[in-house]
Amino acid sequence: MTTRHGPRVLHLLRKHGPLTRGRLGALSGLSRTTLYDVVATLLDEGAVLASVPQAILRKRGRPAEVLALNPEAGHVLGIEFARDAVRVAAMDASHEIVGTAHEPHGVDVAWPVRVDLAWRLADALTGGTLRSDGVNGIGVGMAGPPERSSLLTVRHGGVAELVRERFGTRAPVDHAARLAALAETVWGAATGAQDVLYLRLSHDVGGGLVVAGRLHRGAHGTAGQFGHITVDADGAPCECGKTGCLETVASVGAVLNACRSVGGPAMDLPELEAALGSGDRTAHSVVARAGAQVGRVLADLCHAVGPDVIVVGGELVAACPAVMESIAHELASHAVRGPGPQPEVRSSGLGSFAAALGAVALHRQRTSPTSLRRLVEAGVVA
Amino acid sequence: MTTRHGPRVLHLLRKHGPLTRGRLGALSGLSRTTLYDVVATLLDEGAVLASVPQAILRKRGRPAEVLALNPEAGHVLGIEFARDAVRVAAMDASHEIVGTAHEPHGVDVAWPVRVDLAWRLADALTGGTLRSDGVNGIGVGMAGPPERSSLLTVRHGGVAELVRERFGTRAPVDHAARLAALAETVWGAATGAQDVLYLRLSHDVGGGLVVAGRLHRGAHGTAGQFGHITVDADGAPCECGKTGCLETVASVGAVLNACRSVGGPAMDLPELEAALGSGDRTAHSVVARAGAQVGRVLADLCHAVGPDVIVVGGELVAACPAVMESIAHELASHAVRGPGPQPEVRSSGLGSFAAALGAVALHRQRTSPTSLRRLVEAGVVA
Numbered sequence: 041m042t043t044r045h046g047p048r049v050l051h052l053l054r055k056h057g058p059l060t061r062g063r064l065g066a067l068s069g070l071s072r073t074t075l076y077d078v079v080a081t082l083l084d085e086g087a088v089l090a091s092v093p094q095a096i097l098r099k100r101g102r103p104a105e106v107l108a109l110n111p112e113a114g115h116v117l118g119i120e121f122a123r124d125a126v127r128v129a130a131m132d133a134s135h136e137i138v139g140t141a142h143e144p145h146g147v148d149v150a151w152p153v154r155v156d157l158a159w160r161l162a163d164a165l166t167g168g169t170l171r172s173d174g175v176n177g178i179g180v181g182m183a184g185p186p187e188r189s190s191l192l193t194v195r196h197g198g199v200a201e202l203v204r205e206r207f208g209t210r211a212p213v214d215h216a217a218r219l220a221a222l223a224e225t226v227w228g229a230a231t232g233a234q235d236v237l238y239l240r241l242s243h244d245v246g247g248g249l250v251v252a253g254r255l256h257r258g259a260h261g262t263a264g265q266f267g268h269i270t271v272d273a274d275g276a277p278c279e280c281g282k283t284g285c286l287e288t289v290a291s292v293g294a295v296l297n298a299c300r301s302v303g304g305p306a307m308d309l310p311e312l313e314a315a316l317g318s319g320d321r322t323a324h325s326v327v328a329r330a331g332a333q334v335g336r337v338l339a340d341l342c343h344a345v346g347p348d349v350i351v352v353g354g355e356l357v358a359a360c361p362a363v364m365e366s367i368a369h370e371l372a373s374h375a376v377r378g379p380g381p382q383p384e385v386r387s388s389g390l391g392s393f394a395a396a397l398g399a400v401a402l403h404r405q406r407t408s409p410t411s412l413r414r415l416v417e418a419g420v421v422a
Numbered sequence: 423m424t425t426r427h428g429p430r431v432l433h434l435l436r437k438h439g440p441l442t443r444g445r446l447g448a449l450s451g452l453s454r455t456t457l458y459d460v461v462a463t464l465l466d467e468g469a470v471l472a473s474v475p476q477a478i479l480r481k482r483g484r485p486a487e488v489l490a491l492n493p494e495a496g497h498v499l500g501i502e503f504a505r506d507a508v509r510v511a512a513m514d515a516s517h518e519i520v521g522t523a524h525e526p527h528g529v530d531v532a533w534p535v536r537v538d539l540a541w542r543l544a545d546a547l548t549g550g551t552l553r554s555d556g557v558n559g560i561g562v563g564m565a566g567p568p569e570r571s572s573l574l575t576v577r578h579g580g581v582a583e584l585v586r587e588r589f590g591t592r593a594p595v596d597h598a599a600r601l602a603a604l605a606e607t608v609w610g611a612a613t614g615a616q617d618v619l620y621l622r623l624s625h626d627v628g629g630g631l632v633v634a635g636r637l638h639r640g641a642h643g644t645a646g647q648f649g650h651i652t653v654d655a656d657g658a659p660c661e662c663g664k665t666g667c668l669e670t671v672a673s674v675g676a677v678l679n680a681c682r683s684v685g686g687p688a689m690d691l692p693e694l695e696a697a698l699g700s701g702d703r704t705a706h707s708v709v710a711r712a713g714a715q716v717g718r719v720l721a722d723l724c725h726a727v728g729p730d731v732i733v734v735g736g737e738l739v740a741a742c743p744a745v746m747e748s749i750a751h752e753l754a755s756h757a758v759r760g761p762g763p764q765p766e767v768r769s770s771g772l773g774s775f776a777a778a779l780g781a782v783a784l785h786r787q788r789t790s791p792t793s794l795r796r797l798v799e800a801g802v803v804a
Contacts (some may be wrong), residue, residue: 083516235641240635249727251633258728259617259765265725270718270756336652343647344723345631346640374652383641 045070045078047135049085050109054136058108078106086110086176087135103356114176115166116401117207120216121199122183123147123243125346126154126326128161129396137227137400139165140393155202162207170207178207179399181216183244184307209299212402214257216240218264219398220390221248226401228389230349237347237383239266239338241363242354245287249345255402266341271333286337290330292356298326313359324362331363335370342375342383352390361387427460429517431467432491433506436518440490441626443788454757461489466611468558469517481582496558497548499589500781501540501600503581504565505529506624510543511778519609519782521547522775529648537584544589554587560589561781563598565626596639598622598695601780602735602772604637608783612731612769616729619729619765621648621720624736626661627669631727637784648723649673653698672712674738680708695741706744713745717752724757735770764794 045068046362050068053059057399059067065075082088089110115138118129127142139160145154163170180203203211221238230236236250247269249256256263267287268280275284278293288294299315300306304322315323338350350371357363368385375382390397427450434449435441441449447457458753471492497520500511509524523543527536545552562585585593603620612655618632631638638645648668650662657666658676670676674691681697682688686704689697697705720732732753739745742804750767757764772779 072608099576222552235638247638252636253640254634256617256727259730260763263617263726263728265728268725270721273718330729340651340722341726342644344645344726345638346642346647348641381642397551 045074046082046087049075049078049101050135053107053308054089054107058102058106060106062104064107089247113328114169115162116177116400116403117162117166117175117403118219118396119162119177119203119211120181120219120324120393120399121154121158121394122216125140125312126157126161127393128158129164129393129400130163130165131400141165141395142392151199151202153200155206158203159206175207175209177403178209178211179219180202180213180401181209181219181395181399182213182261183216205418211419214399214402215248215261215264216244216395216398217242217246217397218248218255218257219402221250221264221351221398222393222401223390223398224351224353224393225253227252227397228394229351229386230387233348234344235347236349236351237341237345238337238351239288239334239355240354241292241334241352241356243292243333245285245291245326245354246270246377249347251345266337267336269335269340286333289333290356295330295356295360298330299323303325304343309359316360316362318345327360327363328366330356331366332370335367336374338367338371339374342371345379350383350385351388352385353391353393357387358391373401426467427456428464431457431464432517432519435470435489435491439630440488442486442488444486445684446489454726472764480588496545496551498559498561498782499544499548499557500561500563500778500783500785501544501593502563502565502601502775502777503533503536503540504598504782508539508543509775509778510540511548511775512544512547512784513782513785517777522778524693524774533581533584537581537588540585557589557591558589559745559785560585560593561601561784562593563601563777563781564568564595565598568793589731596784597628597630597643597646598777598780599624599628599736600630600637600639600783601778602770602776603632603733603780604783605772605776605780606733606735606770607632607635609779610776611733611768613771614765615728615730617721617729617731618731620733620735621716621721622736623672623674623716623734623738625674627667627736631729633727648719651719651722653719668715668795672716672738674736677708677712677738677742680712681705684708691699691741696751698742698744708802709742709745710748712738713748714752716745717749718756720749720767721756725751729765732765732767733770734767735773736778737774739769740773 048068049064052064060407061075065072070078073137079088083090087110089108089299090105097376106116116131124147125142125144129140130138142162143157143161145157174313180199182199186291200213217240218242221236224230224232225236234253239247245265246264248264268282268285270282270284271286271289276288277283278285278288294358296307299312299322302322310322316327352364364387371385372382388394425726429444430450434446437514443457447454451458461470465472469492472487498513502509506529507524511522512520525539525543525544526556527539552603564581564582582593582595599622602622606612606620607615616635621629628646629648630646647799650664650667652664652666653668654666654673658670659665660667660670678689678694681694681704684704694705698709733751734746745770746767753767754764770776
């Protein structure tokens, strides 16, 4: 209930300042019971404070409690540590995204430097309040294929510890592509859908599933590795040790390699984008072929998982939007006819900040902030 | 909470007869609060009745309420209408399966005859009480590929109506293979697992996903169509209109055809089973090849969905248990190494009654039976 109505109540308190429950009820249109539950949760989360103004106490009768935003409730931060950039998104106590920021860096930059970069970006986003107020929660998204087990475990654990030291709070770490799936469902191209399949075509190929509105991690966090579905058993070797994985034909690197292997020049992604823009036939046919293979995998996944909406994002889609046509065409021609509409394929609605926003959304599901009792003990609440 | 503790409370009432809340608390070991919630739900479901014995009413003080199983609470029935048989499972008010029954029939038998057959099997299973007491709920599983949309819709709707007329209550209808997935999770090979992938290799190939302990239907009920994942784009035509679907290589008919096409004799399933038993090399190699293709599809699905446990059932597995070895071998060799154990592949624990039991389990999730108020109005409760 709070998930739905909480942000509305917080928005009203932001707009009108402190309000009584009666006034809040009138402005929100919520029933007494619903409002009671919503406010109870917000109080418990520490997002809202309740107090009884002295002026009212002096009058007769039962004093009217006044509710206000807790100015001390810090921000929630989402951080994506990508291969070559740090991206940060910040949400304030009223559950509104106050901004996003990013900074590119070399792929060899050390982790303590990246974490410090994240801190500086976050501090700027939150108006320099990070040092004084701390944060209400952090989520972290990490790039990299989840199958590199020992490396991953060490790296995730190591980064989580660096973040905890720098920001003073624990941060859950998850795969960036999976977090992007969540963000697209909460704020992006799949808003309102219950079953969402998100695929990210970037330097690696990954994704995430949202099932019944919740992020689906699978056993041991292994769900969403769409990049390692086999598209050609006799295909190119993949970094994961298998051959012919989707990643070997639909990652940014695979598409650039394919351009070169059909006689084109060596290109980087902006050059491919320019070639597509100038109507280069080779570039178009390579991108179309990659899109078709993605479409076939998505068709198979539709049979298995049955999403309402498929969202495709990542750097390849941003640079080559034409890939979406091939994906949609191949998906439609391999779909089994069934009752109801076929799943829709949409481009990412959040672009490169999807994972950082998803790291924020992750925290919305794991609220464990300052309780009212702690605020009372700290003397914040009268 | 009731899901976990309800059956325990019902079991105690069955074993000991009517009990006070105090005695029930002592026997169950549940806290007062938990017991209160569990009993409230059971009362609301009509599975349990509360009464104050006259003997106690005459004493002083607060009378101790006595709880008892509601002897009038009918059975829950699960019915599978398979291609050539009707299968029924019955669960009593204490959530125990009281029995299963089936009767084979010709594939051309009309639907009213099948529904009547189900009624007679159910009446025998419930000790002839069906006419007098009715049922507390029914679930229905249907064979047949879900993609034959208009046919399916008409047929499901038609059968649901026939069942409602014959049994006097509405019955949710779902795909048999999907219900089998639920049953395997509740009572079968995947008991206790949260994320389960069930694949049924039978006259068609289908299955179901359980995600976070709940049956996942997907948008428009399209999840679990594993039989229509493409294994060979240049393969044989499939009934669904595509080519090279898993069903064209791993259904009972496909395996029997493959035996013939490599020079073996025309066989039916019992003959294939006998050939495997006698060490026939051709039969073994055909079954192994089908199993390998199933294993590769399961490996891809593991990357996408990340199940804890994979259960494989259906007539092909029952007749050719050796297929499981090929499946497990191929799955293991195509799995991406990751943190934590790899998903386990297990044979069905419930055999041919999995779908009928799943139809019962379906009803456990949709409880809407006689409420206490209606029992009071009917004079059942003092």
